[in-house]
Amino acid sequence: MTFSLSKTVVSLDGEQLYSFEYAALVTETSITVLQVYVELGIIEPIGSMLHSHAIARIAQIQRLRRDLGLNLVGAAMVLDMATEIAQLRAMVKMYQSHQEKPL
Structure with missing residues (x-):
């Protein structure tokens, strides 16, 4: 197996996409593990490439697995809930800012 660290492409949105090999290297995991993540719906590839936010995930x-001892599903749920909380906080902030404006 060879690693192609320079294998990046630009998506239609103008964002860089990275190869599974690169993602495995920078996250200190394996391509097989990443494929399991895809199969379980934990990360979503763009074809055979990944967005930087998937690599961050x-x-x-x-x-979370290493430091807190969470299993894979538990770690994914924690991240999903954190994302949802952030979205709800943004919605509350937007709602509050609209309520403070005089009519």
Whole structure:
């Protein structure tokens, strides 16, 4: 197996996409583990490539598993809940800012 660290492409949105090999290297995991993450719906590839936010998610999952002893599903649930909480906080903040404006 060879690693192609320079294998990046640009998505239609203008964001860089990275190979599974690169993601495995920077997250200190394996391509097989990443494929399991895809099969379980924990990360979503773009074809055979990954967004940087997917790579960040992999790193966060690895950290939750290592530092807190969470299993894979538990770590993914923690990240999903954290994302949902952040979205709800943003919605509350937007709602509050609209309520403070005079009519």
